[in-house]
Amino acid sequence: MIQFLLNRELRTEHALDPNVTVLNYLREHVGKTGTKEGCASGDCGACTVVVGELDGERVRYRTLNSCLTFVSSLHGKQLITVEDLKHQGKLHSVQQAMVDCHGSQCGFCTPGFIMSLFALQKNSTGFDKGATLEALAGNLCRCTGYRPIIDAAEQACCQKQPDQFDAFEADTVTRLKAIAPRETAELNSGDKRCLVPLTVADLADLYTANPEARLLAGGTDLALEVTQFHRELPVMIYVGHIEDMKRIEVTDSAIEIGAAAALSDCYEALSREYPDFGELLHRFASLQIRNQGTLGGNIGNASPIGDAPPLLIALGAQIALRQGNTRRTRRSRAYKVSKRLDDDHRRRRGDRRAHRPAPAKRRWKPNSSRRSSCRASRPTRRSAPTRCPSAWTTTSRPSARPST
Ligand SMILES: Cc1cc2nc3c(=O)[nH]c(=O)nc-3n(C[C@H](O)[C@H](O)[C@H](O)COP(=O)(O)OP(=O)(O)OC[C@H]3O[C@@H](n4cnc5c(N)ncnc54)[C@H](O)[C@@H]3O)c2cc1C
Ligand code: FES
Numbered sequence: 001m002i003q004f005l006l007n008r009e010l011r012t013e014h015a016l017d018p019n020v021t022v023l024n025y026l027r028e029h030v031g032k033t034g035t036k037e038g039c040a041s042g043d044c045g046a047c048t049v050v051v052g053e054l055d056g057e058r059v060r061y062r063t064l065n066s067c068l069t070f071v072s073s074l075h076g077k078q079l080i081t082v083e084d085l086k087h088q089g090k091l092h093s094v095q096q097a098m099v100d101c102h103g104s105q106c107g108f109c110t111p112g113f114i115m116s117l118f119a120l121q122k123n124s125t126g127f128d129k130g131a132t133l134e135a136l137a138g139n140l141c142r143c144t145g146y147r148p149i150i151d152a153a154e155q156a157c158c159q160k161q162p163d164q165f166d167a168f169e170a171d172t173v174t175r176l177k178a179i180a181p182r183e184t185a186e187l188n189s190g191d192k193r194c195l196v197p198l199t200v201a202d203l204a205d206l207y208t209a210n211p212e213a214r215l216l217a218g219g220t221d222l223a224l225e226v227t228q229f230h231r232e233l234p235v236m237i238y239v240g241h242i243e244d245m246k247r248i249e250v251t252d253s254a255i256e257i258g259a260a261a262a263l264s265d266c267y268e269a270l271s272r273e274y275p276d277f278g279e280l281l282h283r284f285a286s287l288q289i290r291n292q293g294t295l296g297g298n299i300g301n302a303s304p305i306g307d308a309p310p311l312l313i314a315l316g317a318q319i320a321l322r323q324g325n326t327r328r329t330r331r332s333r334a335y336k337v338s339k340r341l342d343d344d345h346r347r348r349r350g351d352r353r354a355h356r357p358a359p360a361k362r363r364w365k366p367n368s369s370r371r372s373s374c375r376a377s378r379p380t381r382r383s384a385p386t387r388c389p390s391a392w393t394t395t396s397r398p399s400a401r402p403s404t
C-alpha cells in the first residue's frame with residue numbers, strides 16, 4: 001500500500017499496476033486530464049507536474065516528467081497538477097501571467113509550462129533570466145515562441161504573492177509527516193509488484209530474495225521500457241526512499257554521493273569542486289529529468305552515451321558496490337558495452353566490414369571457448385550494473401580548485 005497527497009486529498013493505493021505512470025494515473029484513474037502527453041519519453045515537458053517533499057519544516061517543490069514517473073515513487077509525497085493551481089475561482093499568478101503575456105496559443109504545452117513556472121516561482125526570490133531559461137529548457141512550445149513565456153516568468157517572479165500553498169504549508173508538512181513511510185511498502189496488482197524499502201539492508205535482502213527485480217531510481221531510463229517499448233516490468237524495487245542512498249557528503253578528502261541522489265542535488269556539490277562537471281550537469285537533459293534522474297541510474301544503465309561515467313573515470317572515482325552482505329569498492333573504468341563501440345573501433349582500424357552482418361557460419365556457438373572468454377571480458381549491458389544495488393560514487397577532492 002502506498003499513500004500520497006494529490007494536492008490536499010489523501011490517496012491510498014492498495015492494488016495498482018506498478019507499471020502505471022503518474023501521467024496515466026492522473027488521466028485514466030483519477031480523471032484529471034489537464035496534464036498532457038506529448039512524447040511519453042521525457043522530451044517535451046507537456047506532462048510536467050510538481051512534487052512536494054518534506055524538507056525539514058518546509059515543503060520543497062520540484063518539477064518532474066509524469067510520463068516517466070511510476071506512481072510508487074509518490075509514496076509519502078505531495079503531487080500538484082495544473083488543476084490544483086486555480087484557487088477560489090481565481091487563476092494562480094503564474095496562470096494569470098501566461099494570460100497577460102500571451103504565452104499560450106494551441107495550449108497543449110501550456111500546462112507543462114505553467115507547472116515549470118510554478119516551481120520556478122516557488123523556488124525563487126525574484127526574476128533571474130538564467131534560472132528561467134534553465135526551468136523552461138525541458139518544455140517545448142512550437143506556437144508562441146519563448147519570449148512571451150519568459151515575459152510571463154518575469155511577471156510571475158516579480159509579482160510573487162503568497163498563495164494557497166503557502167497558506168496551507170504548515171498543514172501540508174503535518175500531513176506529509178503523518179504519511180511518511182515507516183516500513184517497506186509494496187504496490188502490486190496480480191503478479192506485478194513494486195517494493196519500496198527504506199534501508200540499504202532491506203534493499204540488499206529484497207534484492208537477494210528477488211534477483212529478477214529491476215532497480216528503480218528516477219526511472220528516466222527504466223520507464224522508457226514501458227512507455228516506448230511497451231514491455232512490462234513485473235518486479236521493481238524503488239530505491240528513492242532510502243535516505244542513506246540519497247546522501248551527499250563532502251569531506252576533506254572525498255565527495256561521497258549516494259546512488260539514489262538526484263542529479264540536481266549532485267550539481268551543487270560537484271560544481272563547487274569541479275566547475276567543469278557542474279557545466280556538464282547543467283547541460284544534462286532538462287531540469288525535470290535532473291530532478292528525478294540519479295547518478296546511480298546514469299552508471300547503472302551502462303549507456304555508452306551516458307554523460308557522467310566518462311567524467312567519473314577521468315576523476316578517478318571509486319564505486320562502492322553491495323550485493324547481499326558482500327561489499328566491494330572498484331575504481332570506475334570503461335566497459336565495452338555497445339555494438340556501436342565495436343563498430344567505431346573497427347572503423348578507426350579501417351575495417352570495411354564494420355557494418356556488414358556477420359555470416360551465419362561465423363556466429364558464436366554455444367559452449368565454444370571463444371564465447372565464454374568473450375562473456376568474461378565483456379559484461380552484458382544489464383547484468384553487471386544491476387547487481388550493485390547500493391552504489392556509492394566517491395571522487396577524491398582536488399587539493400586546489402581546478403581552473404575553469
Ligand atoms: C529526455 C531525456 C534526456 C536525457 N538526457 C541525458 C543526458 O543528457 N545525459 C545522460 O547521460 N543521460 C541522459 N538521459 C538518461 C537518464 O536520464 C540518465 O541516465 C539518468 O541518470 C538515469 O537515472 P535514473 O535514476 O532515472 O535511472 P533509472 O531509470 O531508475 O535506472 C536506470 C538503470 O539503472 C539501474 N539502476 C538504478 N539505480 C541503480 C543502482 N543503485 N544500482 C544499480 N543499478 C541501478 C536500473 O535498474 C536501470 O537499469 C536522458 C533521459 C531522458 C528521458
Ligand atoms: S509527455 Fe513529453 S515529456 Fe512527458
Ligand code: FES
Nearest residue numbers: 105106109141143
Ligand atoms: S502553445 Fe502550442 S505548442 Fe505551446
